[in-house]
Amino acid sequence: VWKDLSTAAISVTDSITSLQIANDGSNLYLAVLTSGKSLTVYKSNGGTSAWATLGSAISTNALSADISCTANQMPVVTFVDSNKKPNISRWSGSAWNNQSVPTVKAGTGTMKVREAKATYMSDGKLVVVYVDTTSHYRGYYVLYNSSLSVQKKDAAIDTAMSVIDMASDNNNLYIGFLNRSLNYYGPCIKHGTVSGSSIAFDNS
Numbered sequence: 500v501w502k503d504l505s506t507a508a509i510s511v512t513d514s515i516t517s518l519q520i521a522n523d524g525s526n527l528y529l530a531v532l533t534s535g536k537s538l539t540v541y542k543s544n545g546g547t548s549a550w551a552t553l554g555s556a557i558s559t560n561a562l563s564a565d566i567s568c569t570a571n572q573m574p575v576v577t578f579v580d581s582n583k584k585p586n587i588s589r590w591s592g593s594a595w596n597n598q599s600v601p602t603v604k605a606g607t608g609t610m611k612v613r614e615a616k617a618t619y620m621s622d623g624k625l626v627v628v629y630v631d632t633t634s635h636y637r638g639y640y641v642l643y644n645s646s647l648s649v650q651k652k653d654a655a656i657d658t659a660m661s662v663i664d665m666a667s668d669n670n671n672l673y674i675g676f677l678n679r680s681l682n683y684y685g686p687c688i689k690h691g692t693v694s695g696s697s698i699a700f701d702n703s
Contacts (some may be wrong), residue, residue, distance in 0.1 A: 505549035509541060517564055522546065524570035528553070532564045538578055540566065540590070557588045557595045569619045572645070577627060583611035585629045589647060600627050600641055601652045618665040618672070620693050624650070626672055630660050636679055638663065640698060650696035657689065657700075672698060 509531060517532040527543040529550060538561040541550040553574075561578040568574040573590045577600075580586060585600035602610040613636075615629040623645030630638045638660040642651040659679040666673045672691040678684060691700040 502547065504543050504547070508550050508552055511535075511537070513537075519564055519566045521566045521568045521574065523568045523572075523574070528566055528568060528574045530564045530566040530576055532561055532578075536560050536562065536581060538564050538576070540574065540576060540595075553590065554593070554595050557597065558586070563614060565616045567617050567619055567625075569621075569623075572619050572623055572625075575617055575619070575625060577615050577617040579612055579615050579629075583613070583632060584609070585612050585615040585627065587617060587625075587627060587647070598647065600629065601649060602629065603631075603639060603653045603655075614661075614663060616663050616665050618667050620667050620672070621669045624693060626665070626667070626693070626698070628656065628663055628665060628674060630663060636660050638674075638676070642693070642696060642698060651698070654698070656691075659683075670694065 511533050513533045513535040516534050519530040521528050527546045529541045532538050537556055538558040539556045540553045542553040543550050557576055560581045563579045565577040575587055575589045577587050588595045588597040611632045612629040613632050617627045619625055625643040627641045635658045637658045638656040640654050644650050660676045661679055663676045670693045674689045678687040691698040
């Protein structure tokens with residue numbers, strides 16, 4: 500039986516441009532992004548109670564958002580800000596803690612990105628994937644341990660990647676994306692194995 504969850508707490512002054520949902524096996528989390536670039540997360544206890552605001556707004560300068568969590572890890576929100584920089588923010592139990600995602604150097608400056616996603620692995624590691632704004636649409640990953648300390652960065656995955664999404668199973672990482680290459684145009688899945696402080700991707 501479908502059950503409606505009250506949305507009375509979700510009050511915005513402008514239009515909603517993105518809704519991203521995740522669950523930790525018990526509770527639901529909803530990341531709401533508005534046209535005014537405000538990013539706020541709401542929680543439904545047990546997945547049955549009315550939505551309630553979870554902490555303060557994560558950002559008032561976000562262009563895109565994604566949310567990930569597991570039964571053993573607090574929710575993490577990944578977002579790209581208006582400077583086209585990727586960021587992550589993890590719920591501590593009382594507040595959101597933001598930190599920038601390290602990116603590859605681009606000349607004398609830092610790289611700009613068009614999108615970013617994240618997923619937890621079964622051991623609590625977090626994988627963030629981002630795609631640069633160049634015509635190559637090159638994707639990179641950053642691997643964090645369960646304490647969100649960087650284990651690997653500046654790691655290229657592939658080119659011609661767009662509209663990325665991610666899933667994991669034990670130490671297996673799956674990245675779905677639309678391949679922009681003329682030779683392989685269309686939907687693709689890339690598989691990687693997380694081992695230690697790096698990810699080994701299949702040669703395909």
